[in-house]
Amino acid sequence: MTDPLEPAQFRSRLVAWLGENDLTPSADDHSLQGHLRQFARVQRALYDAGWSRYGWPEAAGGLGGPDILRAIVGEEVVGRRLVEPGPYSMLEVLAPTMIDYASPALAAEMVxxxxxxxxxxxxxxxxxxSGSDLASLTTRATPxxxxxxxxxxxxxxSFAQFSHRCILLTRTGDADTPNHEAITAFFVDLDTPGITVRPLRTMHGVDEFCEVYFDDVVIGADRMLGRPGDGWRLAMDLLPYERSTCFWQRIAYLYSRFDALIGEVKNVGQAVDSDMGEAYLALHTLRCRSRATQHRLAEGHKLGPDTSIDKVLLAGAEQRLYDTARDLLPGVIELDDTEWRTEYLYSRAATIYGGTAEVQRNIIARRLLDLGKE
Ligand SMILES: Cc1cc2nc3c(=O)[nH]c(=O)nc-3n(C[C@H](O)[C@H](O)[C@H](O)COP(=O)(O)OP(=O)(O)OC[C@H]3O[C@@H](n4cnc5c(N)ncnc54)[C@H](O)[C@@H]3O)c2cc1C
Known part of the structure; x- marks a missing residue:
């Protein structure tokens, strides 16, 4: 008797389904809004066919099975460029947080x-x-x-202008409460009166993220995630998700770009040289590391500061890949308005988002290598 949730079988059934169901994005809409529309379309199709429900608990609308099934869906869907990795990553970061911290009724309704x-x-x-020093945040929630x-x-x-809801960290303790016990999380409807969202234009020319203002915004106590003071723990539990399943699909995306780079380098008559080898090695090292992380997650281990290693490797591999594109495709970054240029500029953010490279190295030094504060 075969097990339909055994990862290799699951993948081959998914691949067959993707072959039969054409979810190719429209070739003429490269806007962020277009990417989000396409993401919603693909998610709807995957959900209706069951694929995007595996690996999530039944109590939150999932179909159960190991987490690794989610990684496989992400890898296949993003690796084929059916959806872009950015919007997909929010799903992998925010759904587990809701499942772990929202009341069961809220998680069942929203996830x-x-x-x-x-x-x-x-x-x-x-x-x-308050970025690296997140515990210093000052947005206040008053009962x-x-x-x-x-x-x-x-x-x-990210994506606030297109979002319906937000997982929000606020300060609730008084001046004597230690920072890490003074933070409380809420699940907020973004159409609540008093919320203003202003998109910000990034250097790669996309309004990917926003400023969000809260002026006397009233939130029901039933929207609190966990208990008062649990917000710091929620944030620390969320960050490893940002560096696990959602990395697996980003890696698939980077591999697809590596393959595209080989094609273009050959087209312009350049030799595929040792720079390409180094870029491949960085990607492969990252993939091996992330594979071990996917397995630890699937086996039920709680991920923690060890995922800082994945983050350092991802940022390094991503930047090396686009540096190689810049070096081997003359002018493609500096002179041409191509995907390579946009992606090169975006790759500079890899050492910032989800915790900067310097902060990750501090975590590795202090918490994994026990090297002390200095
Ligand atoms: C593409 C992108 C998407 C993002 N999306 C979101 C999102 O959806 N939601 C959200 O809440 N945030 C988001 N962020 C914000 C991100 O989490 C912060 O940018 C990040 O945590 C760094 O904070 P900061 O920008 O305030 O930089 P700072 O913390 O001010 O850091 C500035 C510099 O100082 C260094 N530094 C700071 N502290 C130390 C230290 N202790 N030791 C050594 N060096 C240090 C940093 O490494 C960095 O080089 C996003 C950022 C980017 C780039």
Whole structure:
């Protein structure tokens, strides 16, 4: 008797299904809005056919099975460029957080909306002045009867202008509460009165992230994620998700770009030289590391600071790949308005988002290698 959830069988059934169901994106819409529309379309199709429900608990609209099935879906879908890795990553980061921290009723109501592409959500953590030092955040939530009233500002909130909801970190403790016990998370509807979303244009020419302002925004106590003071723990639990399953599909995407680079390098008559070899080695090292991480997650291990290694390797491999494109395709970054240029510029963000390279190295030195503070 064969097991349909055995990863190799699951993959071959998925690949066959993708062969029969054409989800190719429209060739003429490369806007961010177009990418998000395509993501919603693909998610809807995957959800209706069951694929995007595997690896998620039944209590939250999933069909169960190991987490590794999600990684396989992400790899196949992003590796074929059916969806872009950015929007896909929000799903892998925010759904586990809702499942772990929302009340069971809220998770059961909301998570299927995300899995089915009906909604997009965003992550409201960073603030002006509180990025690496996230615990210093100042957006405040004050209790009022059965509700909380939020005032403050978030920044770099990816896809907020397209999002229906936000997982928001706020400060709730008083001046004597230690920082890490003074933070509380909420699940906020972005159409609540008092919320203003302003997109920011990045250097790669896309309004990917936003400033989000909260002016006397009233949130029901039933939208709190966990208990008052659990927000720091939620943030620390979320970050490893940002560096596990969602990395697996980003790696598939980078491999697809590596293959495209080989084709273009040959087209312009350049030799595929040792630079390409080094870029491949960096990608392969990253993939081996991430594969071990996927297995640890699937075996039920709690991921922690060890995923900082994955983050350092990802940022290094991504930047090396696009540096190689710049070196081997003369002018393609500097002079031409191509995908390579946009992606090269975006790859510079890899050492910033999800925790900067310097901060990751500090974590590796202090928490994994026990090298002390200096
Ligand atoms: C593409 C992209 C998408 C993002 N999406 C989101 C999102 O959806 N939601 C969200 O909340 N945030 C998001 N962010 C924000 C991101 O989390 C922060 O940019 C990141 O945490 C760094 O914070 P910062 O920008 O305030 O830089 P800072 O913390 O001010 O850092 C500035 C410089 O100082 C260095 N530095 C800081 N502290 C130390 C230290 N202790 N030791 C050594 N060096 C240090 C840093 O490495 C960096 O080089 C996104 C960022 C990017 C680039």
């Amino acid at each position: 299927p909306k995300l899995l089915s592409g009906e909604e997009q959500w965003c992550q409201g953590f960073s603030e002006p002045g 009022r009867g059965d509700t909380w009233v939020v005032n403050g500002q978030k920044v770099w909130t």
